Every structure is written in structure tokens, then in C-alpha cells.
Amino acid sequence: MSRVEIIGEELNGLGMTLKQIIETNLKVPDIKEKVGRLKGSLVVREKQSGISSTIIFDEGDVGVQNDAIERPAAFIEAGFLELADISSGRLGPVKALLAGKIKAKGNLIKLLKMSQALISRG
């Protein structure tokens, strides 16, 4: 499994970006194994535009859909540049949280685990 399913309508730009990053990361065996153990949902909100996408992890199956679902397991909000820094591995999610560069809600342990799917290893 290295495909990420699109749930619902055509994805917005944020969702397309997240989908492609996760698909790239799932080609790495170590990440694929870790993602395979995840179950839960992560809402990512881009701060400036207010655009949200939800990533659903279901023990190996991954889906992305537009907008925020109600009561996700975890929620993260950041500007595009901060999201880019996290996904490119330049900024660790814990450091970003402690520095106030991102906002997070929900289960922070799950958030940190799920965010591994978004960090490029290339």
C-alpha cells in the first residue's frame, strides 16, 4: 500500500499536497510499517487561508478528504511555511509546538505519531 485514497470530492491544494507527501513517504519501508499501525484522524489547517484537510489512518489504509471532521484524534494548525518546515524535516513537530509555531489539539502522542507520515525522508 503506497496509495492514499481520496475521500469525497476533488481535494483542495492542501489535501493534494498532503496526499502526495504521504504517498512518497509510504514508499519508505520503515514509515510504511509505522503508518500501518496507526488508527485515527488528523486535521491539518493552513492558518492564512483557513483551509483544512483531514487525514484518516486506518491500520494501513490512508485517506485524505477536504475540510475538518468533527472530533478528530488530533488537530494541527500552522502557516504554509511552518508546515513546509515540518514536512521537510527542518523543524521537528515537538520543537514547533514548544516554540508556538504551530497550534495543536487532541491526543498529542497520536499527533506526533501521525505527523511522521508527513515528514519527508528524501
Place this chain on the structure above:
Amino acid sequence: MAVLYPSNEWCQEWKKAINSNEVIEETGKNWGVDFNGNWLFEVTPGGGLDKTTYLYLEAKAGKCSDSRLIDDPSEVDAGFFCTGSYELFKPVVKGEQDFIEGVVRGVFKLKGDMTKIMLNARFIRAVADSLGTFESEFLGE
């Protein structure tokens, strides 16, 4: 003097603006180095533009080596393809709207390796910001 967007003269002004920008040079030093960092913009009709127009931008290591209008997209080899209407590109060219926000919203459809976009997000923003550093004039205004 204002240059008409889109035109080859405008493309040359953009190239000059990119190549004289230190932020672009610094943030883009890795752009296109081990991948195809060239861009093809498809500007679709509306807002005064009556036919689909293609702009090609060759970018590597923080510099632009070519920028021009092309008739046929198959003429060039671009790693990144962005499409949107003239009406929606206008505020970006005017410096009134953020290109990245347009991509996030899906106003502009972007095809290419998004991991490279994320890795070079500051370069992308700087290149987009360079659009507002020279005077443009527009069709339909």
C-alpha cells in the same frame, strides 16, 4: 514603464526581477539542482484574456535562465505545471494575493513533486513575491 501581462517583454522583466533578487538566490540555491525545476504556467481565458496562454520559466539554483511565452506546451520540459484563469492570476501578479495561498485553496492547480515545493517553500514564495517588484499592465483593465 509598465509591461503587459502576459507578453514576452513581461517574461523578460520577471526574469530580471528574479535574477536581481538576493532572497531568491539564497532560498533557491537547491532548486532544480537534482530535479527538473522548470515551470509551465497555463493561463486560461477570462478577465480580458481571450485565449489560453502558456508561460515558461526555467529556474535552477536560484537563477532564471529563460522566461518566455510558448505556443505549444509540448515544446518544453517542465517539472512543474500550474494552471489557473487570467482573472485569478492578475491579483497574484499585482502582488495583492499570495500565490501559495491560491495553491492551498486549489484556485491554482499545481502538478509536480510537492515534496520539492515543501522543501523549497521560501523560494517559491520569494519568486511569487518578485512579481510585485515591477510594474505590469493587464488586459481588460
